[in-house]
Amino acid sequence: MRAEVRVTGIVQGVGFRPFVYRAAVRNGLVGYVRNRGDAGVEIVVEGGKGDVERFLEDVTERGPPLAQIHRLTTTYAEDRNEFVGFRILDSSDEVELSGSVVPADVSICDDCLRELRDPSDRRHGYFFITCTNCGPRYTAIERLPYDRPNTTMRDFPMCDPCLREYRDPSNRRFHAQTVACSRCGPRAYLMTSEGQPVECRDPIREAGRLLGEGRLVAVKGNGGFHVAAAATQDEPIGRLRRTKHRAQKPFAIMARDLEAVRSFAEVSPEEASLLTSRIRPIVLLRKSGEYYLSGLVSPGLHNVGVMLPYTGLHVMLFDGVPVPAYVMTSANPPSEPIVTENREALERLGPVVDYFLLHDRAIAQRCDDSVVRLHGDRPSIIRRSRGYAPQPVRLRLPAGRCALGVGAELNATSCVALGDRAFLSQHIGDVEELETLRFLRESIDHLTRLTNSRAEVVACDLHPGFNTTRLAQSLAEGLGCPVVPVQHHHAHIASLMAEHGIPEMVGIACDGFGYGPGGEAWGGEVLHCSREGFRRLGHLQEQPMAGGDLATRYPLRMAAGILHGAADIGEWLLSHSHRFPHGEREVETVLRQLERRSAPTTTSCGRVLDAVSALLGVCYERTYEGEPAMKLESAALGGRDTLNLAPQIRGRVIQTTCLVREVFDQRGKQPVADLACSAESYIARSLAQLAVEEARRECVAMIGISGGVAHNEYITLTIRKATEGAGLGFLVHEQVPPGDGGISLGQAIVASNLTK
Numbered sequence: 001m002r003a004e005v006r007v008t009g010i011v012q013g014v015g016f017r018p019f020v021y022r023a024a025v026r027n028g029l030v031g032y033v034r035n036r037g038d039a040g041v042e043i044v045v046e047g048g049k050g051d052v053e054r055f056l057e058d059v060t061e062r063g064p065p066l067a068q069i070h071r072l073t074t075t076y077a078e079d080r081n082e083f084v085g086f087r088i089l090d091s092s093d094e095v096e097l098s099g100s101v102v103p104a105d106v107s108i109c110d111d112c113l114r115e116l117r118d119p120s121d122r123r124h125g126y127f128f129i130t131c132t133n134c135g136p137r138y139t140a141i142e143r144l145p146y147d148r149p150n151t152t153m154r155d156f157p158m159c160d161p162c163l164r165e166y167r168d169p170s171n172r173r174f175h176a177q178t179v180a181c182s183r184c185g186p187r188a189y190l191m192t193s194e195g196q197p198v199e200c201r202d203p204i205r206e207a208g209r210l211l212g213e214g215r216l217v218a219v220k221g222n223g224g225f226h227v228a229a230a231a232t233q234d235e236p237i238g239r240l241r242r243t244k245h246r247a248q249k250p251f252a253i254m255a256r257d258l259e260a261v262r263s264f265a266e267v268s269p270e271e272a273s274l275l276t277s278r279i280r281p282i283v284l285l286r287k288s289g290e291y292y293l294s295g296l297v298s299p300g301l302h303n304v305g306v307m308l309p310y311t312g313l314h315v316m317l318f319d320g321v322p323v324p325a326y327v328m329t330s331a332n333p334p335s336e337p338i339v340t341e342n343r344e345a346l347e348r349l350g351p352v353v354d355y356f357l358l359h360d361r362a363i364a365q366r367c368d369d370s371v372v373r374l375h376g377d378r379p380s381i382i383r384r385s386r387g388y389a390p391q392p393v394r395l396r397l398p399a400g401r402c403a404l405g406v407g408a409e410l411n412a413t414s415c416v417a418l419g420d421r422a423f424l425s426q427h428i429g430d431v432e433e434l435e436t437l438r439f440l441r442e443s444i445d446h447l448t449r450l451t452n453s454r455a456e457v458v459a460c461d462l463h464p465g466f467n468t469t470r471l472a473q474s475l476a477e478g479l480g481c482p483v484v485p486v487q488h489h490h491a492h493i494a495s496l497m498a499e500h501g502i503p504e505m506v507g508i509a510c511d512g513f514g515y516g517p518g519g520e521a522w523g524g525e526v527l528h529c530s531r532e533g534f535r536r537l538g539h540l541q542e543q544p545m546a547g548g549d550l551a552t553r554y555p556l557r558m559a560a561g562i563l564h565g566a567a568d569i570g571e572w573l574l575s576h577s578h579r580f581p582h583g584e585r586e587v588e589t590v591l592r593q594l595e596r597r598s599a600p601t602t603t604s605c606g607r608v609l610d611a612v613s614a615l616l617g618v619c620y621e622r623t624y625e626g627e628p629a630m631k632l633e634s635a636a637l638g639g640r641d642t643l644n645l646a647p648q649i650r651g652r653v654i655q656t657t658c659l660v661r662e663v664f665d666q667r668g669k670q671p672v673a674d675l676a677c678s679a680e681s682y683i684a685r686s687l688a689q690l691a692v693e694e695a696r697r698e699c700v701a702m703i704g705i706s707g708g709v710a711h712n713e714y715i716t717l718t719i720r721k722a723t724e725g726a727g728l729g730f731l732v733h734e735q736v737p738p739g740d741g742g743i744s745l746g747q748a749i750v751a752s753n754l755t756k
Helices: 016-026 049-061 110-117 160-167 203-212 234-244 258-262 269-275 312-317 342-349 434-450 467-479 488-500 555-563 570-575 583-596 605-615 627-636 657-666 672-698 713-725 740-752
Strands: 002-010 030-035 041-046 068-077 086-088 188-192 217-220 225-230 253-255 282-286 303-307 325-330 355-359 371-375 378-383 403-405 415-418 421-424 457-461 483-486 504-515 521-530 533-540 702-706 729-731
Touching: 002 049, 016 030, 016 041, 016 049, 016 086, 041 049, 049 068, 110 312, 188 203, 203 217, 203 225, 203 312, 203 355, 217 342, 225 234, 225 342, 234 325, 253 258, 258 269, 269 282, 269 371, 342 355, 371 713, 378 740, 403 740, 415 740, 421 740, 434 467, 457 467, 457 740, 467 483, 483 488, 483 740, 488 504, 488 521, 488 533, 488 702, 488 740, 504 605, 504 672, 521 605, 521 672, 533 672, 555 583, 555 605, 555 657, 570 583, 605 627, 605 657, 605 672, 627 672, 627 713, 657 672, 672 702, 672 713, 702 713, 713 729
Parallel strands: 030 086, 217 355, 253 303, 282 371, 403 457, 457 483, 504 702, 702 729
Antiparallel strands: 002 041, 002 068, 030 041, 188 355, 217 225, 225 325, 253 325, 282 303, 371 378, 403 415, 415 421, 504 521, 521 533
16 A cells, blocks of 8 residues: 655654654555655655554654644555655655644753763763754744755754764654754854953853853843843842843843742742743743842842743853852843844944853844743743744634734734634734834744745734834735734734634723724723624723823823822822923923813723822833833732722723722722722723623623733633623633734734635
8 A cells, every 4th residue: 555645734843754754664664754845744655554554543643742733634546666665855845735834942852951961971061952852943944844954054064973863763863953063063152242252161151150250141042142140139130221221121030940940939830830841931930938039130020030941051051150040131122123143242232241152053033032921820921932933823713814914013923824723923022113123024924934825815903003004015015915904902802712713702802002993092992703803892981191102101190191080189290290200390281281181092901000000109100011010910919909899880881080089099098909909800890790791792602801901810810700700701812922912813813704
């Protein structure tokens, strides 16, 4: 019997061909396996019927751990007797199928870690130790098929020992495209901030020693540069904050190991599993009572973002240094993509750091670290990037046609929806600068090449002034296809529905800002969504934003707008004039604008949380996205809902002035933690009540929450409890971010299902 097999999915760069080779030999078959130019794999085997059937069962049920088979098609024929043995052939450039993709980067495996530590192993102490089961993938490949000449490893010809391993079917480096050693692979070296070489025998461990002494070191990883500093020392972190102009935004840290993490943070079994997974994301952990890292790591927050070493280089940085953790923050100027090239790093980071730890392997695709937190035992992805991208989200309800979503303006990603899969790019960032917009365009080109797809429709945000909107128009013109603008909060809920395969939902979409159909500033919405579209069922009360966008930066402006007319705020606001850049003169301007009722309005949930944060003295200025609300969440930790305000909903509008007025009246009389908790509780219970009422009215069984506010654990769990208590289902994101990083998926799904 002859079987001709086509396999699509994540089957290149994961040891699939070596696995197929061993399965074929074990079953006594002859033939070949080879990669294809569409990221799929082609297999031809000949042998006895029972042997072929056992082989196909092995392929479908016992594949390598990193492989994911999405589709396997088999055509049977008579033997041609053209093979002698079974071989792995050179890859084909043939392109026939769409929807396969290379895998995400994988953290160092236990086998490689043991070899790294074994003095008798020839890769002992070699920083770029990898095998079939670990190492860079997405950040190393430039084009398909996934073979060494198509990756940034083509510059490093294998030495004879590596080549023997590469050709040995019994070796775990059999056809591992990143195989290398200190004789033939990438080289690490240390330089000063002026670009002068530092002569030393062991540059990586020397960099670790310098970090322990309080120096700042730019470290080149698999997907870009980090700036590192000892996480226990105030001086280097303070210097880093000053030079990066990041006064308050939390820094991620990399800890030596799980034991070190437990010395300063609370770690649940689920969090430990995430930390040690092959993704190795940054996990937001609650600071423990014994927290001893510098207060400058995550000022004003109850949690800290922690990851474990995910490359040999990171592991070696801790050798011989009594430091439990390093700050490990992405090396990029504000609103610009992570730095990847050595020359660019020397030019742009030279004034920031003391030393550079470099290597000579090029980075094909920049990729930031992923960020995750847990709500109870459920993951909530904040940033989906290294370790996740570009692996697809499987769609239970297939896309109607191939669609490209370009994301919103902040925390952008792109997405290709194709059949029963949706491929999201890595985190791109805030597309306000030309450099980041260029990165988004490059990532779209790369993603469409890797998935062998051509969009039939391009989707973007409804906001006409976004850079992504203009990019979508340019892309659609080149493709000769239509552009579909998708309302921001509709995209949020569509993303959630796509992730869970739900055709209809009442969705709660809460965030900072989204452009409404009439140009309104939405941000606290209850929507009915289906594959046909959406309707707005209710929302938070419209509130004035004194000074427009200035109210998003200085939340006292937002508090003043909400309270104006409900309380005598003139004297109070003047007493806080030192919190305004221009003092009393600015306060008087704010009051005049509110008197004239000329301020724009918003239904944003984020802005209400900001106002409460300022009222309670938690945060007076937003220096990074979501700061006032995030610090309010931290302030509410351990608090109780002492106000216990009953939801006030008038004409399907949740009243928020009453909440802010009550907080204003009770400040100084009740603990900040209780008032912060009371504010979050009122918002959550009110949203849940409105959503439940509307779901029953619409005869819809499922409610979900999306948008940046869904990151707030207390609000999300409170809504879940109320919804499930009412006998309805409740869904949150688990595979894509609820914030704007998941918008591109929703955009693509909405556009793909519109009638052609």
